[in-house]
Amino acid sequence: MPITIVSQGRNVSPWVKALKEKRPELDVRIYPHDLPREEVTFALAWNHPLGVFKEFPNLKSISSLGAGVDHILKDPDIPEQVQITRIKDENLTNDMADFTMALVLNHMRGLHAYKAAEKTQTWKPHKYKRNEDVTVGVMGIGTLGTEVAHRLSSIGFKVTGWASSAKRLESIKVYAGPEELDAFLGTADILICLLPLTPETANILNKDNLLKLPKQAYVINVARGEHLVEEDLIQVIDAGHLAGASLDVLREEPLPEGHPFWTHPKISVTPHIASVTDPESAVVQLLENYDRAQSGEPLLNLVSRTKGY
Structure with missing residues (x-):
């Protein structure tokens, strides 16, 4: 057939x-x-x-x-x-874990800021935190999220997870369901979204939830563009609550010319290449x-x- x-x-x-x-x-x-x-x-x-x-x-x-x-x-x-x-x-899983680790470490060491400083030829070292001082929250503990969580834990990060139903991961606390979402968000100095897109998870990265993250938290979305309310992200970053975001998935792909994400100094965009x-x-x-x-x-x-x- x-x-x-x-x-x-x-x-x-x-x-x-x-x-x-x-x-x-x-x-x-x-x-x-x-x-x-x-x-x-x-x-x-x-x-x-x-x-x-x-x-x-x-x-x-x-x-x-x-x-x-x-x-x-x-x-x-x-x-x-x-x-x-x-x-x-396995290749898909490993590629996603590698990519998200790269984004986390890039943010941790402030490499975006140094790249921007090249344009003005500014030599200015910045302070940075060590892995063990940062908690990464992984939204979505499926095949991809589980591997990402374990990889980050293996290099010293404190890691938490959130899933729609109860999950158990060795040495990683996993929050479950809507009733534990706020507590999970409060842990995440860096938030990685790896959720499946469902009616319950669409628009979950909205202003209310982004404001529940710790001050100067960083957002990474490698799941689906529809998880993120784009206008809310810009507002929360510009208000100083979030340090920035890395986005590999967008509501409209390719990202249209003139979209504010292209030029926002605290938002990085990649063309849906985290894991192919x-x-x-x-x-x-x-x-x-x-x-x-x-x-x-x-x-x-x-x-x-x-x-x-």
């Missing part, structure tokens, strides 16, 4: 190449050139046109081409019987799920539509 790849604005040729290298006989199609669609039972998707999966009457499964699935779950027209999966990949799925690494689990879907076996990395992850 064929696999179709449905994606807008993304070069899918590396995925086709990786799939064919692993299984040369596989019929790999690319939407909209994937007729007849009644033959298709398995789809790979990223930012698909909403409603398109109604055109596949025999579809059994949709796999995200990354760890996130909000781009799939926001489509109300996906039939209930279609199972949705996501990618869990490697097709060669990820296709192994995709093909295993393809085989499982054909034989009726349980799928790996199945997503709960109710939870949103």
